[in-house]
Amino acid sequence: MSAALIESPEHQALRRAVADLGRKFGPAYFQAKARAGEATEELWAEAGKLGYLGVNLPVEYGGGGAGMAELAIVLEELGTAGCPLLMMIVSPAICGTVIARFGTEEQKRRWLPGLADGTRRMAFGITEPDAGSNSHKITTVARREGEEWVLAGRKVFISGVDRADATLFVARTQDAATGKLKPALFVVPRETPGFEYRPIPMELLTAERQFQVFLDDVRLPAEALVGDENAGLLQLFAGLNPERIMTAAFSLGMARQALATAVEYAKTRTVWGDSPIGAHQGLAHPLAQCAIEVELARLMTQKAAALYDAGDDIGAGEAANMAKYAAGEAACRSVDQAVQTLGGNGLTQEYGLAALLTATRVGRVAPVSREMVLNYVAQHTLGLPKSY
Numbered sequence: 001m002s003a004a005l006i007e008s009p010e011h012q013a014l015r016r017a018v019a020d021l022g023r024k025f026g027p028a029y030f031q032a033k034a035r036a037g038e039a040t041e042e043l044w045a046e047a048g049k050l051g052y053l054g055v056n057l058p059v060e061y062g063g064g065g066a067g068m069a070e071l072a073i074v075l076e077e078l079g080t081a082g083c084p085l086l087m088m089i090v091s092p093a094i095c096g097t098v099i100a101r102f103g104t105e106e107q108k109r110r111w112l113p114g115l116a117d118g119t120r121r122m123a124f125g126i127t128e129p130d131a132g133s134n135s136h137k138i139t140t141v142a143r144r145e146g147e148e149w150v151l152a153g154r155k156v157f158i159s160g161v162d163r164a165d166a167t168l169f170v171a172r173t174q175d176a177a178t179g180k181l182k183p184a185l186f187v188v189p190r191e192t193p194g195f196e197y198r199p200i201p202m203e204l205l206t207a208e209r210q211f212q213v214f215l216d217d218v219r220l221p222a223e224a225l226v227g228d229e230n231a232g233l234l235q236l237f238a239g240l241n242p243e244r245i246m247t248a249a250f251s252l253g254m255a256r257q258a259l260a261t262a263v264e265y266a267k268t269r270t271v272w273g274d275s276p277i278g279a280h281q282g283l284a285h286p287l288a289q290c291a292i293e294v295e296l297a298r299l300m301t302q303k304a305a306a307l308y309d310a311g312d313d314i315g316a317g318e319a320a321n322m323a324k325y326a327a328g329e330a331a332c333r334s335v336d337q338a339v340q341t342l343g344g345n346g347l348t349q350e351y352g353l354a355a356l357l358t359a360t361r362v363g364r365v366a367p368v369s370r371e372m373v374l375n376y377v378a379q380h381t382l383g384l385p386k387s388y
């Protein structure tokens, strides 16, 4: 798949360099670590040292000074090499972006260099058991007590909390004038008293686990609040476009890995005479369809990243939702077809495809479900009435 017409030479060089790093580790390394319940620390550390994890963060805080287009390239290429680093969606993309755009000077100095070189990690927590897709319904509350903030609530499905130095939580503060609750963002270091987490057993082969989180009157200093208490929604949205663009890249990497494995297999496996199974259109056409869908989703992801990096948050919102949807669908279909192409081998650990069946489903559910993207497009793109 050539990217020459739309990608700059710098982007193509970045792809090649990251792909080289990914191949050095590869799917065997990644899946062995995930099966053992271990983190892919060596890969994370090397990617950080090479500047890939912080490529989007400002230069003055140790980042690469580039944008979401470049960070998405890193995640896509690592995934294509069999190493989909889910935590990249959270740590540099959501948390790094929100702190870089809205944090105080002290917060930027404290967090960004470590997020950029991978020596520190930050998780992100918005989802709640009783709110789910309806994040307007979250009930985690932050109340002021003197100079301190006190956080109380519960979160669910929060990725990587155990290995993150801190989690950026979305809570609600009470508007003094109206009494209404409005969102605000808080950094909670992992060892803060009252902050507890419990792993959720998931059928996912990933390097990080998901957690239930309990915030039991967690006391935080005033400087834990990121950005303006009165502009929480705006600040939150600043992190959500990167989240969707990166989830698209996460899906695309796995889709490309699955397709490459399937194509290689289809070229060499013969069961009828001399012709490989890939010569049969019953296998070749579905793989070709998947290749088309993946390429279209890649284009939409590049469009979303370009709009976001150009500062068009509204335009990026629509494109990022569409890219996340398209990449999630293309990935699920590609992995399903890849498994089918390998027959019984599609379900062995050796070929590493079966694990992608659940991993690619993540792109349909999180961070915003397929149905909620369709709701968004129906209302905002098509102007249809809201149904819920």
Ligand SMILES: Cc1cc2nc3c(=O)[nH]c(=O)nc-3n(C[C@H](O)[C@H](O)[C@H](O)COP(=O)(O)OP(=O)(O)OC[C@H]3O[C@@H](n4cnc5c(N)ncnc54)[C@H](O)[C@@H]3O)c2cc1C
Pocket (backbone or CB within 6 Å): 090, 124, 125, 126, 127, 131, 132, 133, 134, 156, 157, 158, 159, 160, 204, 210, 362, 365, 366, 367, 368, 369, 370, 371, 372, 375, 388
């Ligand atoms: C692997 C993984 C990692 C995650 N990591 C994080 C993380 O790090 N931080 C974090 O905050 N969250 C995280 N999440 C949570 C994720 O963002 C949520 O699962 C997602 O937002 C959906 O919420 P829910 O699971 O509560 O589903 P629900 O909201 O209960 O939805 C269930 C189903 O109903 C459908 N539905 C709901 N409302 C409508 C409607 N109006 N119209 C049509 N259909 C509707 C949904 O599309 C979905 O199919 C993670 C989830 C997974 C699976």
